[in-house]
Amino acid sequence: MTLGTAIALCAGLDACKAPPESRYVSDPADARHGLEVIERVGCGACHEIPGVGWPEGNAGPxxxxxxDFGPIAGQLPNTPTNLAAFVRNAPLAKPGSPMPAMPLSVAEARDVAAYLHGLDDG
Known part of the structure; x- marks a missing residue:
């Protein structure tokens, strides 16, 4: 094996390492409040959401x-700011979205984003 091949193999292995725990680190109090908001406004009626026992909707994803999701609604970069804007007023954030505008303040939408960004596949 040549030195160049060994370096290429090592670089390839580094590219396969697991991503960090979360792309965004949220304040735990904000995330807890986000779950309370999610339960209050009924997001579980359309979405399966870890931490929400009932309902477990399947109209939305x-x-x-x-x-770990890619773009929000297949179009918006998955950042806390974009997610907060989307959960607050999806039709404005992504015209044509079937998700309705939700009765959330700016702060509540940020807390919902904090909760959702803390979710992993577990």
Whole structure:
């Protein structure tokens, strides 16, 4: 094996390492409040959401492992700011979205984003 081949193999192995725990680190109090907001406004009626026992809707996508999702609604970069804007007013954030605008304040939407970004596949 040549030195160049060995270096290429090592670089390839480094690219396969597991991603960090979460792309975003949220304040635990914000995330707890986000779950309370999710339960209050009934997000579980349309989505399966870890931590919400009932209902477990399936009209919208499962939000299990949300931190690992690609673009929000297939279009918006998955950042806390974009997610907060989307959960608050999806039709404004992504025209044509079937998700309705939700009765959330800016702070509540940020807390919902904090909760969802803390979700992993477990």
């Amino acid at each position: 499962s939000l299990r492992g949300f931190d």
